[in-house]
Amino acid sequence: MAGQARRRLTIVIKLGTSSIVDEKTHEPLFSILSVIVKTCVKLIKDGHRVVLVSSGAIGVGLRRMDLDRRPKHLPKVQALAAIGQCRLMSLWDKLFDNLNQPVAQILLTRNDIADRTQYQNAQATFTELFKMNVIPIVNENDTLAVTEIKFGDNDTLSAITAGMVQADYLFLMTDVDCLYDKNPRSNPEARAIEVVEDIADLEADVSSAGSALGTGGMSTKIVAARFATSAGVTTVITRSSKPGNIPAIVSYIESRRAAPPSPRQNTAVAPLHTRFLPNPHPIRDRQFWLLYSLAPHGTIFIDYGAWKKMSGTSTRNLLPAGVVGVEGNFGQQEAARLVVVQRLPPTDSDPAPFEVGRALVNYSAAEIRKIRGLKSTDIHEALGYADSSYVALRGNIAFYEDKRSRPATPALLDGGVGLD
Numbered sequence: 001m002a003g004q005a006r007r008r009l010t011i012v013i014k015l016g017t018s019s020i021v022d023e024k025t026h027e028p029l030f031s032i033l034s035v036i037v038k039t040c041v042k043l044i045k046d047g048h049r050v051v052l053v054s055s056g057a058i059g060v061g062l063r064r065m066d067l068d069r070r071p072k073h074l075p076k077v078q079a080l081a082a083i084g085q086c087r088l089m090s091l092w093d094k095l096f097d098n099l100n101q102p103v104a105q106i107l108l109t110r111n112d113i114a115d116r117t118q119y120q121n122a123q124a125t126f127t128e129l130f131k132m133n134v135i136p137i138v139n140e141n142d143t144l145a146v147t148e149i150k151f152g153d154n155d156t157l158s159a160i161t162a163g164m165v166q167a168d169y170l171f172l173m174t175d176v177d178c179l180y181d182k183n184p185r186s187n188p189e190a191r192a193i194e195v196v197e198d199i200a201d202l203e204a205d206v207s208s209a210g211s212a213l214g215t216g217g218m219s220t221k222i223v224a225a226r227f228a229t230s231a232g233v234t235t236v237i238t239r240s241s242k243p244g245n246i247p248a249i250v251s252y253i254e255s256r257r258a259a260p261p262s263p264r265q266n267t268a269v270a271p272l273h274t275r276f277l278p279n280p281h282p283i284r285d286r287q288f289w290l291l292y293s294l295a296p297h298g299t300i301f302i303d304y305g306a307w308k309k310m311s312g313t314s315t316r317n318l319l320p321a322g323v324v325g326v327e328g329n330f331g332q333q334e335a336a337r338l339v340v341v342q343r344l345p346p347t348d349s350d351p352a353p354f355e356v357g358r359a360l361v362n363y364s365a366a367e368i369r370k371i372r373g374l375k376s377t378d379i380h381e382a383l384g385y386a387d388s389s390y391v392a393l394r395g396n397i398a399f400y401e402d403k404r405s406r407p408a409t410p411a412l413l414d415g416g417v418g419l420d
C-alpha cells in the first residue's frame, strides 16, 4: 500500500480444513501454511491487526491417530478434534515462531458468547492480544460444541469473530478464485462475480458442497458474508492456495476506497476475488451480539402495527398487545426470533411472513402465550405477577438491516407445534 496514508486495519482470515491438510493423507499442506504465515507477519509489520480462524483440528487428529476418514460417532469426532487441536496449534506456533511472531489460541462455542459478559471478555482478550501484536488463532471448541451449541461451521464462526473484533476485512479462503454465476467446471460461459453489493440479489452458483473433512461449502460462505457485511466488514472470497494475494487485494480495495477511479482511467488489476461490500450502516456491538451470537430458542409472531411502531425512530419496546403467537419453549432472558405476520395461521392471500430480528425476552414462551394481545395493565391478572410491562425492552431487540429479506420458515407457520 505504498504511497497512501494507510489505515490500521483489522483483518480476519478464515482457513478451512482443505487449506490446512491434504484431503486424503491429512498431512499438513506446508507450502500453503508457510505462505499464510509470511503473509500474516507482513500484515502485522505493515501495522495491521490479524486474526486467523483455523479449522483443521479433526484433520490433524485423523493423521495423528492414523485414521483414514472422519468417524460418524460425534464423541469420536470430538476426541479427534481434541487430539488434533494441540498439534494444530503447535504447528502454527512453530511456523510463526520461525518469524518471531507470537500467536494465541482462542476456542469458542456459541454458548460461551451467548452470555453477554463472556462475549465482552472475549472482546477484551482480542483487544489485549492486538495491543501486544499477537495473532489470535481461533477455532470452534469442538469438545463442547454439540448440535445446537455448534456454530455449524467455521465460516460462521469467522463472521461472528469478525463482528466481535469490528474487523475491516474478512477473507474466506476457498478452493476457487471467486464466486461465479454458473459452475465454471461444467459451464464455459460462467462469469466471475467481482463485487456483491446486495447479497439478497446474488445469483451465484453455490453448488460447491465443501470437502470431505470440512463442514462448509459455498453456501455457508454466503451466510457468513451476510453476517459479516451487516457488521460493516468487507468480506472477500478468494483462493486459499494463493494466500500471498491477500495484501494485494487489500491494497487494491483500499486504494479504490480512497480514490474511486473514473470510468476511463486505467486501473490496477487485483488478483481474482469476490468482494461483498459492507453495510454502510453497520450493526455494531450489542445489536450484532443479539442478532448473531445468540441461538434463538423459538419465535414470537408480531403484527404489522407492532412492527411499524417498534421499527420507527422513537420506541422499540415490544408490548404484549403486538404479539399474535409464540412458537418454541424459551425461558426468560433467552433469545427468540421476531417474525411479522398478518395473522395466524396466515391465509393464502396474506403477504408472506418475514423475520425482522431477534429479542431477548422478559417473559418465557409459556407466559407470552398467556399475555399475547393483552394490554400491559392486564399482565398481572393473567400471570399473577407483572415483572415488566414489556415482552422485550428496546435495548434487547435488534433488527436486521435488510428487514424484509428473510422469509420465515414455513414450518413455523403451518399451525405447528406450540403455536397459538
Ligand SMILES: N[C@@H](CCC(=O)OP(=O)(O)O)C(=O)O
Binding pocket: 015, 016, 017, 018, 054, 055, 056, 057, 058, 059, 081, 139, 140, 142, 153, 154, 155, 210, 213, 214, 215, 216, 217
Ligand atoms: N472445528 C473443526 C472443523 C470445522 C469445519 O469443518 O470447518 P471447515 O473446514 O472450515 O468447513 C476442526 O477444526 O476440525
